[in-house]
Amino acid sequence: MDWSDLVTDIAADALGDSASKRLPKAAQAARAAQADALPGEQPVALTACRGKDDWAKGALLVTTHRLLYLKEGRPGVPVPLTGITHVELKSTRLSGMVLKVVALSGAHRWEGLEEAEEFTEKLRSAIRAAVSASAPTEPAPPAGEGGELLDQLERLAALHDSGALDDAEFAAAKKRLLQL
Template sequence: MDRTDLIDVALDVAGGGGHERRAAAVRTVQATIAPGERPVAATAARHPGHFHKGALVPTTHRLLLLKDGEPPLPVPPEAVTEVRVDRTRLNGEVLQVVAPTGAHRFEDVVEAEPFAERLRTGASSA
C-alpha cells in the first residue's frame, strides 16, 4: 500500500494540532499499516475519556481510530454486527460499533450518520 493515503487522512484530522501531534499521527500510521490496506472513508471522533479527537478510518482491512500516537483500536469490517448512532448533549453524536470483540464507542463523531451508513454497507457486504 502507498502509506501516504492513511497518513494524509491522519494529518487531515489532526489539522492544526501542531508539529508534535501531526508527527504522532504519522508514526501511528506507519507502525500499524498492513500490506495492501487503503482508507475507505474517514471522520473525526473521540474515544471515551479522551479530550482530543482522532481519525476514525474504515480501511479495506479494519476500522481504525488513529489518535495521538496511541496504538489503534482495530475492528475487522467483517466482524461488525451492528452500528448505531445516538445523540447526547455532553458527547455530541455517539457511534456504537458492535463486534465479537465487544462494543466500541466513539464520541463527538463528525457526520456520524453518513459515516455509520458507510460502515453498515461495508459490514453487510463483507
C-alpha cells in the same frame, strides 16, 4: 483514498487546529496502521473522534478489512468488519455524535464524530462488502461437522438484525451457506 493520502487526511481533518504540532505523531500512527495492514487492505473512510474516556481527539479509520481507532502514542484498536454485529449512531447534547459498535470482540463507543452520517454509511457499506467477500463460494459442510454451519448462520442473522445486511443480501448469503 489510499495509504499515502492517510497522513494528510489525519493531519488536516482529524487533528484539527493543532495539526502542525501533531503531524509527526499522526504520520507515525498512519504509518503504523499501514505497516499492520493485512494483504490487500486499503483505507475507506476516516473521521475525527474521541474514545469514550479521551479528551483529545484521535482518528477512526475504516479499511476494507477493519475498523481502527488511531490515537497518538497508542497502538491502533482494531475491530474486524466481519465481526461487527451492530452499528448505531446517536446525537447527544453532551458528546455530540456518538457511534456505538458491537462486535464479536466486544462493545466500542466513540464520541464527537465529525461527518458522522457519511462516515457511518461508509462503515456499513464496508461491513457489507467484507461479509459478502468472506461468504463461502463453495457448498457449506453438513451441519454435523463441527457445528460451523450453525455458527455462520447465527453470525449472518446478527448482521441482518443490526442492519449491516439488507433482506436480499441476507437471503443470498443464507442460500450460499445452506447449499449442499
